[in-house]
Amino acid sequence: MINIFEVNETNKMIDQENLDVRTITMGISLLDCVDADIDVVCEKVYAKITTLAKNLVKTGEDISAEYGIPIVNKRISITPAALVGGTACKTTDDFVKLAKTLDKAAKEVGVNFLGGYSALVSKGMTKADELLIRSIPEALACTERVCSSVNVGSTKTGINMDAVRLMGEMVKATAEATKEQDSLGCAKLVVFCNAPDDNPFMAGAFHGVTEADAIINVGVSGPGVVKYALEQVRGENFEVLCETIKKTAFKITRVGQLVAQEASRRLGVPFGIIDLSLAPTPAIGDSVADILEEIGLEHAGAPGTTAALALLNDQVKKGGVMASSYVGGLSGAFIPVSEDQGMINAVNAGALTIEKLEAMTCVCSVGLDMIAIPGDTKATTIAGIIADEAAIGMVNQKTTAVRVIPVIGKGVGEIVEFGGLLGYAPIMPVNSFSCDAFVSRTGRIPAPIHSFKN
């Protein structure tokens, strides 16, 4: 029988250490909404989303009340829009129309984000893919809750450098289109390499074509819980350190598993995966950088940071995998800058640079995330940053991503405020040497030799 200490431990994690279920994300396939007429597509898309996700928010709130665990976000991911609108959309305006429909559907069901305004172009772009990508700046500027992602490479296909170059331009154009809001549009745009089909976290969530008609994926978080657990083992050896992280990750994932099964049962939608990601928020005590400091660094970014993060990421995965048979998505540690007070402090202290963050992305679960850069950064430079990240992902057979925000009208040292979960960030300097000639080359970077496993 459960005892009082166990009950107290769980409630303390929730009350004092920010344990929460970060998101219940319903993946919805929109492949059956394809039509030659864009108005018909929009009609079908709106009907399907508002029917399937009708009770999503209410169910999340009910589970939260009954188990006493906060469920912060309820979200939707959809089939990449380039596939859904491909037949009907002849212009970028057609795709923007679809984006507006998605936004309207998200508002109707009450979810705070809807992901999947996406294109998967890791080897090549269809006409529709390219149209969708070119529509992203306007789509993100005129919608509120739609998130966009583009997969530009994979270990199996190599890197589509034409798409990388185009995305450099689109990130810049999105920043311009939303400059009145400190280029906020870029916070809803992710460029991936090896994007997973079942990621429940925004802004990169989409419902892969390998998935069922509808699915429930759950993202659990809890950097504060890990930080607190590590405070209890200060000065101990690495074995104790790793064991503590693993056990904590196990406990957190079990809660996610329970919530996922319950949500799946109540909504009558199959359970997909649990994504155990240490996803920080700007709240004090909800920081991945704080964990790195607790492991023994003065600030995130100090020598040893990459090793500490590698250890953390791996132990989180090991604990999570023991706790649920279906762990997926990104699972590991996120290292966004603006959403993590410890990272912001590290940048302000001069300890953390983009180059160090890039090294950290070799071992974290995603990539360069929520980094504000000067508004005058060239599109080709952004493409160069994307290419570097994609190369890390491609060669290391891991997901990598870039979500940088060139803040129009602002420069290094200034602060940009995104608000809410997106936080605020000091603008970081970017290496100003040119990569124009490299990025201007057309075609693809071939897949690495170790991808040939057939």
Place this chain on the structure above:
Amino acid sequence: MKKAIITVVGQDTVGIIARVCTYLADNQVNILNISQTIIDGYFNMMMITDISAATKDVAEISEDLKELGKGMGLVIRCQLEDIFTSMHRI
């Protein structure tokens, strides 16, 4: 059997158990086990209850108990047992 765990944390005062139990009796919640301890100087009580026959659902009971606790300067929670068993039992 559908079980819920009720926890009470706060300063010890007269009549805590009596008032919680009265509420539970009024709503057909059966108490299976009570344990109590002092942690960091605070009164800590945990009840394992059977809510199969309860006249209200867990969310409602939880809300009522929270209000009851506020009146006495206590934090009272009611949560389905599964969250604890899934975290602490393999």
